[in-house]
Amino acid sequence: xxxxxxxxxxxxxxxxxxxxxxxxxxxxxxxxxxxxxxxxxxxxxxxxxxxxxxxxxxxxxxxxxxxxxxxxxxxxxxxxxxxxxxxxxxxxxxxxxxxxxxxxxxxxxxxxxxxxxxxxxxxxxxxxxxxxxxxxxxxxxxxxxxxxxxxxxxxxxxxxxxxxxxxxxxxxxxxxxxxxxxxxxxxxxxxxxx
Amino acid sequence: xxxxxxxxxxxxxxxxxxxxxxxxxxxxxxxxxxxxxxxxxxxxxxxxxxxxxxxxxxxxxxxxxxxxxxxxxxxxxxxxxxxxxxxxxxxxxxxxxxxxxxxxxxxxxxxxxxxxxxxxxxxxxxxxxxxxxxxxxxxxxxxxxxxxxxxxxxxxxxxxxxxxxxxxxxxxxxxxxxxxxxxxxxxxxxxxxx
DNA sequence: GTCTATAAATTGATAGAC
DNA sequence: GTCTATCAATTTATAGAC
Numbered sequence: 001x002x003x004x005x006x007x008x009x010x011x012x013x014x015x016x017x018x019x020x021x022x023x024x025x026x027x028x029x030x031x032x033x034x035x036x037x038x039x040x041x042x043x044x045x046x047x048x049x050x051x052x053x054x055x056x057x058x059x060x061x062x063x064x065x066x067x068x069x070x071x072x073x074x075x076x077x078x079x080x081x082x083x084x085x086x087x088x089x090x091x092x093x094x095x096x097x098x099x100x101x102x103x104x105x106x107x108x109x110x111x112x113x114x115x116x117x118x119x120x121x122x123x124x125x126x127x128x129x130x131x132x133x134x135x136x137x138x139x140x141x142x143x144x145x146x147x148x149x150x151x152x153x154x155x156x157x158x159x160x161x162x163x164x165x166x167x168x169x170x171x172x173x174x175x176x177x178x179x180x181x182x183x184x185x186x187x188x189x190x191x192x193x194x
Numbered sequence: 195x196x197x198x199x200x201x202x203x204x205x206x207x208x209x210x211x212x213x214x215x216x217x218x219x220x221x222x223x224x225x226x227x228x229x230x231x232x233x234x235x236x237x238x239x240x241x242x243x244x245x246x247x248x249x250x251x252x253x254x255x256x257x258x259x260x261x262x263x264x265x266x267x268x269x270x271x272x273x274x275x276x277x278x279x280x281x282x283x284x285x286x287x288x289x290x291x292x293x294x295x296x297x298x299x300x301x302x303x304x305x306x307x308x309x310x311x312x313x314x315x316x317x318x319x320x321x322x323x324x325x326x327x328x329x330x331x332x333x334x335x336x337x338x339x340x341x342x343x344x345x346x347x348x349x350x351x352x353x354x355x356x357x358x359x360x361x362x363x364x365x366x367x368x369x370x371x372x373x374x375x376x377x378x379x380x381x382x383x384x385x386x387x388x
Numbered sequence: 389g390t391c392t393a394t395a396a397a398t399t400g401a402t403a404g405a406c
Numbered sequence: 407g408t409c410t411a412t413c414a415a416t417t418t419a420t421a422g423a424c
Contacts, residue, residue: 030225043389043391054418164351167354182343190386229400
């Protein structure tokens with residue numbers, strides 16, 4: 001018989017987050033019940049509430065920590081050439097997206113299910129990430145290394161293009177990661193007129 | 195007092211579809227109840243079932259008719275120069291996306307809530323649309339008018355980039371539609387090496 | 389920390405009157 | 407075609423035992 005009692009707090013906490021992230025990404029926040037999460041984790045529904053005050057907080061924490069991780073992981077080198085910085089950004093964004101596909105998917109799919117205060121917080125973090133790319137583009141224009149009509153729109157367009165890899169990438173598919181980065185870098189370089 | 199009885203079938207049918215599309219796009223399919231749709235339409239929940247056998251059929255019909263509309267609306271001119279065809283595609287895709295933002299959003303957001311048979315059908319229609327762009331890119335490469343490393347990936351990348359306008363466009367914003375098309379066409383043209 | 393049990397509300401869908 | 411009323415299942419969240 002399986003365990004029916006006893007504490008496993010050291011693994012249950014992270015497991016709840018991992019499980020919720022996967023199920024939310026696959027079926028949508030509203031479509032996944034706390035009972036489904038609990039069943040996949042291997043606990044009863046009531047046990048979840050020792051880790052999160054409610055379902056909304058679970059979603060907010062997932063999106064919040066994802067955006068924090070993303071911002072912490074990106075390190076620009078303002079001293080390098082703008083084109084080299086852009087290439088690094090392309091490589092970073094694709095790698096991060098493929099390493100955390102569920103979190104990336106969630107963070108732009110479930111914004112609408114956040115309460116206003118949480119929505120504002122996540123949107124602000126996203127704005128900081130976009131500003132990081134926009135700064136590269138503006139420096140590239142200033143240095144004469146890029147030709148860009150509208151840096152703000154180009155930022156959004158490039159991020160949408162790069163994030164799109166999560167929609168079709170499958171491990172072991174036709175193209176490996178380096179090849180994908182190479183192709184997208186060619187597209188991005190052309191788009192900025194370099 | 196408001197009407198509490200009587201048939202208004204000629205307007206209720208389309209109204210249910212319009213309302214469901216808007217609410218599904220805003221809050222997500224699973225998050226919207228049949229009662230909420232009915233209330234927004236101005237009927238009681240039971241009345242909806244005179245128009246749709248169930249909630250799933252309502253979603254399927256919305257996605258199906260959107261993809262049909264999209265395919266019907268796009269008319270390529272295989273005799274024209276590849277770059278001119280691509281420019282027309284960019285203009286068309288952006289215009290269609292901004293004219294039907296909810297339908298576009300739904301059609302790539304709620305695929306996961308379709309039953310397998312419905313999912314396969316919608317995905318096949320989407321494949322036909324992608325093939326239309328890919329044909330232009332291949333012709334452009336063959337004619338020496340474009341330099342593209344991978345036409346398939348470039349197709350997906352361009353569509354993701356163009357569809358992204360629905361994420362930030364607001365009527366009466368900083369840029370009008372013609373200007374947006376102009377900017378995105380510049381990005382697309384550069385991306386394909388023209 | 390986890391369980392069992394349950395409260396209170398909401399869900400998709402149906403039946404039958406008009 | 408629409409309404410009212412309702413069923414059966416499911417939902418989030420809580421209370422109290424262990």
